[in-house]
Amino acid sequence: MSYSRDNGRPGASPGDTGKPRRRLKTKPLMILLLILFAGNLLWFIAWLIPNNPGGNEEVASVSGKEITRQEWMAAMEEQHGRETLLELVNLQVMETAAKEYDIKVSDKEVDLELAMMRSARDGSEKTLYSADEERMREKVKAQLILEKVLTKDVVIEEAAIETFYQDNQALYDIPDSYRTRMIVLQSTEEAQGVIEELENGSSFEALARERSIDTATGSLGGDIGYVVPGQSTVDAAIANVVASVETDKWSEPLTMADGRVAVITVTDKAQGQTFTYKDVEGHISRELALEQLPQSVTPEAFWQEFDTEWFYGE
Known part of the structure; x- marks a missing residue:
């Protein structure tokens, strides 16, 4: 769900069956975030492996020349460490924002987002599920918190929400x-x-x-x-x-x-499911509110507010 936006607006693709429908705008953002996670997953797993106290354990050798765990970990940190730490910091920043702004995200809301991702059928979802299920849910939750914080003061008329639902009802009939x-x-x-x-x-x-x-x-x-x-x-x-x-x-x-x-x-x-208007009312309201934002906002925008510091010091 982390979303890429063009001209300050979310972008997505319609389904592949039936007449063209207005696809929810922010879904592809998750693709970018999860592709990033897939890229640094190896580093993350390796980080969880207990380290040899001296760091000199041999993990490979070539023509008798050893490669140590310390060398291995240093190379992975250099290649993927920044992105992995950025991801972890932003997850924590969003958890802090949820407490500060009294934002709640239910399991049902996360389930809806995941169902919408699975039903995208535009080919982009192929890379989404290389991530661990629980980690993916955490990312979806963090993105929902960000969206709710950004749109908390945007008012969307109920008539606009109902119109969107009627025009795009097939989007919520998930096979x-x-x-x-x-x-x-x-x-x-x-x-x-x-x-x-x-x-x-x-x-x-x-x-x-x-x-x-x-x-x-x-x-x-x-x-x-x-x-x-x-x-x-x-x-x-x-x-x-x-x-x-x-x-x-x-x-x-x-x-x-x-x-x-x-x-x-x-x-x-x-299992496929059909979401009612009541199920998706908040989802649609948030999507329409996001379309009114003048530009894209990322979790880094909240770092200063929550006194965030990290290893890279920027």
């Missing part, structure tokens, strides 16, 4: 969606070989990293996010069968439009 991974191969024979390995107990995620010729998804363990049956932004061979694949099982080889062959698995099913 079932399926968390999907895929392994892409050159031939059916290779796909059958992968299936045999899966039947013998191999990890789908590990095979995707090792064997998939689609490097973008292979690096994510084959994760392509949540897929809706019939989704036009996913190859038809996958979109047409995803609902029939049993959770934690895998498909037969699927020949895609470009001639490559995929094997998919479904790791989770998100």
